Amino acid sequence: MSGRDLRRLASPATADERARAAADHVRERALDDGLVDVAVGLVDGPVGELQVAVTGRGLVYVAYDDEDREELVARYAGALSPRIVRSARATDEVRRELTEYFAGTRTAFDLTVDRRLMHPFARTVLAATSRVGYGELATYGQIATRIGHPSAARAVGAALGSNPVPIVVPCHRIVGAGGRLTGYAGGLDRKETLLRLEGALPPRLV
Amino acid sequence: MVMRFLLVAVGPTDADDVFQESFLAALRAYPRCDDPRRLDRWALKIASRKAIDHHRATARRPLPTDALPERATGGPPEVDDELWAEVAALPPKQRVAVVHRHVLDRPYAEIASIMGTSEEAARANVAAGMRSLRGRLR
Numbered sequence: 001m002s003g004r005d006l007r008r009l010a011s012p013a014t015a016d017e018r019a020r021a022a023a024d025h026v027r028e029r030a031l032d033d034g035l036v037d038v039a040v041g042l043v044d045g046p047v048g049e050l051q052v053a054v055t056g057r058g059l060v061y062v063a064y065d066d067e068d069r070e071e072l073v074a075r076y077a078g079a080l081s082p083r084i085v086r087s088a089r090a091t092d093e094v095r096r097e098l099t100e101y102f103a104g105t106r107t108a109f110d111l112t113v114d115r116r117l118m119h120p121f122a123r124t125v126l127a128a129t130s131r132v133g134y135g136e137l138a139t140y141g142q143i144a145t146r147i148g149h150p151s152a153a154r155a156v157g158a159a160l161g162s163n164p165v166p167i168v169v170p171c172h173r174i175v176g177a178g179g180r181l182t183g184y185a186g187g188l189d190r191k192e193t194l195l196r197l198e199g200a201l202p203p204r205l206v
Numbered sequence: 207m208v209m210r211f212l213l214v215a216v217g218p219t220d221a222d223d224v225f226q227e228s229f230l231a232a233l234r235a236y237p238r239c240d241d242p243r244r245l246d247r248w249a250l251k252i253a254s255r256k257a258i259d260h261h262r263a264t265a266r267r268p269l270p271t272d273a274l275p276e277r278a279t280g281g282p283p284e285v286d287d288e289l290w291a292e293v294a295a296l297p298p299k300q301r302v303a304v305v306h307r308h309v310l311d312r313p314y315a316e317i318a319s320i321m322g323t324s325e326e327a328a329r330a331n332v333a334a335g336m337r338s339l340r341g342r343l344r
Contacts, residue, residue, distance in 0.1 A: 001336075001343040003308035005289055010213035010309065019209035022225040029226065035233040082245045083233050 027085040037081035040073060041091025045102040046197070047167075047190045052094045055080065058112030059094055061164040064186040079117060098167065104197065107134035109168050117164040125159035132173045135198040139177050161185050167194065207310060208250050215257040215305040217294060224260060228253040251320050254302050261298035292342050300335030307332045 030036050038060065043050045048065040053076065060080065063072055077084055088095075093111065100106035115123055128146045132138045140153040140160075149155070160171040166186055172194040176182040184191035195201045208228060212221040232249040293301060299321070306317045318328040 001289070001340045006214060006293070006304065006308045009286060009289065009293070010210050010218075012210060015210035015213055018213070018222065019225065022209065022222045023229070025222075026226050026229045029230060030233050033230070035230065077245075 027087060030083070030085055031087060031090060035083060036085050036087075036090070037083040038076060039085055039087040039090030041086065041088050041095060043091075043095045043098045045098060047186065047193055050098070050167075052091055052098070053084075054091055054094060055114045055116075057114035057116070059165055059168060060114040060117060062166050062168060064166070064190065066187075076117075101167070102197070107198075111168060113165055113168065119159070119162065121155065122159040122162050125156050126163055126169045126171070129160065129163075129171055129174060130169050132170060134170075135200045137173055137175050137179060137195075137200055139175055139179075141177060143174060157183065170194075173198075173200065207246060208253050211250060211305055211310055212253055212257065214293065214309050215254075215302050216260050217290070220260060224253060224256050228256055231256075254306070254320050257302050258298040261301070289339075289343060292339055296335050296338060300331050300338070303328055303331035304335035304339070308336070 031039070038053050038055050040051060040053045043052055050065070051061075051063045051067075051069055051072065052059065053061045061072075061076065063069070073084055097106060097109050097111055101109070115126075118126060124147050125143060128143050129138075131146075140156045141150070143160075144150050144152045144156045147156075156174075160174055161183065163169055163171045163185065166172065172184060172186075172191045181188055181191055181195075192201065209221060209225055212224050212228075216224050228249045229245075231252045232245055235248075235252075293304075296304065303317060303321065306312045306320065307314070312320070314325050314328045314332075317332070318325040321328060321331075323331075
């Protein structure tokens with residue numbers, strides 16, 4: 001009789017499989033019992049698969065698929081709450097609105113945004129950004145002026161780069177002076193895709 | 207980690223139930239969790255306590271159900287049947303300590319912290335458990 005005999009009683013593979021099945025039940029029961037603070041889900045679209053998270057206060061983040069998902073969850077567990085579960089059901093509303101937006105049938109989001117992950121300055125910048133409508137563009141300088149800091153165009157750029165809810169808070173509508181497409185946290189290709197979708201840029205001819 | 211612990215610490219029949227109860231309890235109690243990012247560690251601690259409670263509860267049941275359902279879950283050869291029966295017969299704290307040490311390979315300091323005992327007590331529980339397993343299985 002050795003430790004190896006004991007380990008053989010439950011192989012890691014068997015345990016993993018059973019843990020996955022049992023974890024599904026835990027998720028459902030936790031949602032039903034109101035024990036969940038953050039629900040995470042996936043949304044498909046023309047800019048890749050998005051990971052979205054909602055809390056009791058609203059949509060808290062939207063992440064492009066080039067970010068490490070496990071790391072994101074770990075980071076938000078620290079910032080928000082460790083009571084995070086993956087749930088398609090609990091993120092349904094976000095999925096519906098984003099899917100309509102990608103299909104071109106929705107031009108404004110009705111989702112409430114949970115602003116807890118935004119720094120105070122970013123909140124001001126992102127609030128001004130939210131007022132730039134579908135298919136419109138504004139420059140960093142214009143946003144800086146609108147929030148009363150006309151010389152802060154660069155800080156505006158940094159705040160937009162920290163936007164935890166891209167697409168829904170439309171930081172892709174903010175461009176450089178003269179309409180140049182400059183930085184975007186999700187990459188310039190995605191910024192372009194979103195602006196073409198909204199008709200703010202001419203559709204690309206193949 | 208928690209499931210592997212429970213499969214041996216409470217047996218395959220009840221592992222799923224205790225797993226669910228442990229994580230739900232961890233979610234309920236998380237504000238008291240030492241490191242909220244490690245919900246699994248926290249759940250393992252709760253699972254250890256539940257495993258011990260579970261044995262006390264089943265021990266009070268009139269029918270000797272301990273070994274039979276575990277054997278009935280199929281797969282393992284007869285040698286394991288014998289081992290299962292002996293593991294199930296260990297006193298709860300020894301069984302839990304033995305599983306932490308020899309199935310999950312945890313250091314004694316961690317076992318002590320998970321089980322809320324001193325490190326010496328953790329060592330003593332593991333040693334006593336292994337001694338009776340070795341004594342009965344040759």
